[in-house]
Amino acid sequence: MRDPESILHEVFGFAGFRPGQEEIVRAVLRGEDVLAVMPTGGGKSLCYQLPALARGGLTVVVSPLIALMRDQVAALRAYGVEAGALNSANEPEENERISDALNDGSLRLLYVSPERLAGPGTQARLAKCGVGLLAIDEAHCVSEWGHDFRPEYAALGDARTAIEANQVMALTATADAATRDDVAAKLFSRPPKIFVQGFDRPNLRLAMSPKQNATKQILDLAGRHRGESGIVYCSSRKQTETIAEALRGAGVRALPYHAGLDAAERSENQDAFVREDAVVMAATVAFGMGVDKPDVRFVAHAALPKTIEAYYQEIGRAGRDGLPADTLTLYGWGDIKLRQSQIDESGASEDKKRLERQKLNALLALAEAPECRRQTLLAYFGDTLEEPCGHCDLCESETGSFDGTIEAQKILSAIYRTGQRFGAAHIADVLTGKDTDAARRWNHDAIPTFGAGSDRPKTQWMGLIRQVYAAGLAEMDIGEYGGLRLTAKGAAVLRGERIVRLREERLRAKPARQRTASAASPELSSRDGELFEALRGLRAELAREANVPAYVVFADRTLIEMAAERPSSLAAMGRIHGVGGKKLERYGAAFLEVIDAAG
Incomplete structure (x- = not known):
């Protein structure tokens, strides 16, 4: 042996x-x-x-x-x-x-x-x-x-x-x-x-954000990764096509992948993504299990994933080479309501439905976590991280939790006094005292909680309502109205029997990310970055000749190390990460020639 x-x-x-x-x-x-x-x-x-x-x-x-x-x-x-x-x-x-x-x-x-x-x-x-x-x-x-x-x-x-x-x-x-x-x-x-072996992927930056303009938010992320590969998971065929088109309009090579495409086009698009550099795939969740591309630099969700397990597996397609990669998940009330209705209307047993509701609530708790997102994610899988990671959106923001019992009581009171049949947007309008047709029609402008939250803008109340929902203080009625109603836990808060901690965000401005030849390796100098691009060009040529994905020749990590170390002999080349004996024999001389030409 x-x-x-x-x-x-x-x-x-x-x-x-x-x-x-x-x-x-x-x-x-x-x-x-x-x-x-x-x-x-x-x-x-x-x-x-x-x-x-x-x-x-x-x-x-x-x-x-x-x-x-x-x-x-x-x-x-x-x-x-x-x-x-x-x-x-x-x-x-x-x-x-x-x-x-x-x-x-x-x-x-x-x-x-x-x-x-x-x-x-x-x-x-x-x-x-x-x-x-x-x-x-x-x-x-x-x-x-x-x-x-x-x-x-x-x-x-x-x-x-x-x-x-x-x-x-x-x-x-x-x-x-x-x-x-x-x-x-x-x-x-x-x-x-x-x-x-543990569930932590320390090279992945975790971020989750409420939807504002999903397409723009995705474009902003892709813009920080220009010249790199990424995946954008979408909730529907239509959203897939819309985001792919928007990315192409921004100069990104983006391809769609969904069940509405014929099999040949799906296969062709997947091959292009796997085999070439700098391709972004806008896809439904059907895409990805068969993809082993190591240099995916970002994974975004344009809508809430199905479960934490699905989220974890899908973001896990980024940064498989161990180099830094970004993740971003967008979510909104529409996603939550859709998922709730899918669970309630499924033909599954009550035990299975109960499990699916628990999984949805766990995902929402992750989305609305008050502190380090990585600690919350790992805790779900029974794993621990002793200190905040310092590398998620919550750790990078000036985020703190506070005693939000009064705010929660205002929200719960507004839900209760409006009849427990209205959605988050109307509750936020009531709290801010907004004069709307609905408020006048239902006489909600006369209830005690009308205007009780006028010290905060509606956008903040929408975020706090999501946190109250994620904390299990309110639930969604998927019946005739689809509104929010109190849970037993929420009723206890309203009666003053429990305290609630909520998250208050005061995001500090961060400098724009500086681009280099490879965002995964910001330590490369501009001179080494030029060599990296030359090596990537040779890799693409060799991969096309062999009809294999580019990473089969050498992964990005190997090319980055070549550009930084500049080996001058086959023996030195053989010490680069990912250069085994057969690859050294097959490709070593060609890559040494490019390195030598760079001076």
């Missing part, structure tokens, strides 16, 4: 393991079944790739989408690893190559979809080959309690038995304790060793 650490350096060009990887790899090499929960971008793939190379034999990897399988196989083969994928998009020559490699025992990793693995022909063939390890990616999909249940994953337990896999490994970035228990019960024949 080869030493996995030497493989890490010689094949992949990495100086050492990322946090948590080595313990998981060693457990797999000891023959243990493993359930690994690691943050997106934390290096899950290496946890089964390294054992496959260290001990030989065949590792079968279950992956949900063809595009993901194809790109991962391309990346492995660029490192000199014998890998393949069984899918309907293969050319006959590729299927023949895989068949020959299976027959002669040289294939190390074989990627299959759960549907393909369920086929009796595939199972019989793999049983004959001898499967050393069955690795199941996105394993949370097997659980109905997970945020992304997929029925086709339910057959994987039977498939494990049919292919006579000696060992099983399941990997996911998003699984709470209940989901982990469900995954363990459905995928393993013996209790697995469970690793929960």
Whole structure:
């Protein structure tokens, strides 16, 4: 058996393991079944790739989408690893190559979809080959309690038995304790060793903001990342097209992705995003699970995500290379009302609806968190961060919590005295004493709370009402009126039996972000930035010739290090992060030539 650490350096060009990887790899090499929960971008793939190379034999990897399988196989083969994928998009020559490699025992990793693995022909063939390890990616999909249940994953337990896999490994970035228990019960024949590596992604800047003008807010974010790749998640096909068009109007290469496009156009747009630099994808949530692009510099949500788990997985598509990346989530009352109605009108059981309401409330609590957003997010997953992160919108603003009991009582009183059937905008109008047709029609200009909040503008009251809602003091009636009504907890506050802490924001002006050749690496000088762009140009040319994504040649992190270190020999080039032996042999001389020409 080869030493996995030497493989890490010689094949992949990495100086050492990322946090948590080595313990998981060693457990797999000891023959243990493993359930690994690691943050997106934390290096899950290496946890089964390294054992496959260290001990030989065949590792079968279950992956949900063809595009993901194809790109991962391309990346492995660029490192000199014998890998393949069984899918309907293969050319006959590729299927023949895989068949020959299976027959002669040289294939190390074989990627299959759960549907393909369920086929009796595939199972019989793999049983004959001898499967050393069955690795199941996105394993949370097997659980109905997970945020992304997929029925086709339910057959994987039977498939494990049919292919006579000696060992099983399941990997996911998003699984709470209940989901982990469900995954363990459905995928393993013996209790697995469970690793929960923590959920923090310190390179991601977290930000959430009420919607003002969603398109403008997205354009402002994209403008801070000009020349870089990003994803904007949208709530509808129409919003997807609108934002893509607005981005193009601002000079950004933006493409749409939604179910209304024909399959060929969706595939073409996804390929362009994965394979090229500086492309922004405006997409519905159907996009992303099959994308393994490491240099996505921002992920935005133009509307509230479905759950914290979905939010975490979607923002996790940014900064997979470990370099800095931005996230921004916009939300408003319309999003909240839509999600509430989707839950109430679904055909799910009452237990499932109750769970979905709890998940929505947790997401709203994150959106309206009074202090460090990262601490709130990690606490949801049972993780802790001792000190505020200093790297989220709340830590970067002059934000403080205060005794908001009086403000909460004013809001709750206005809700109660207007009949508990009006929305946030009307409640805010009543509190500020605004003379509206609705106030006059319903005689709300005569109630004691009319004008009781005239010391604050309506926009502040809208924010405070959202906080009161997120704190569980009021709920939304999805009946005839869709208005706000008091909860038992809110009634206790109104009676003076509980105190409430709310957030008051006084945002300080921040200097505009200074742009360099790579925002992910602001330490590059202008001279090194020019070299980085030249190296990126060569990478694009080589990727086009090989018909692979640009990052398969070298990731941005590798090019940034080349530009900063300027290696002058193959030996020095081999010490750059991500330059393994095969890539050094294949690409080293060409990149040295560009570096030498830069002087």
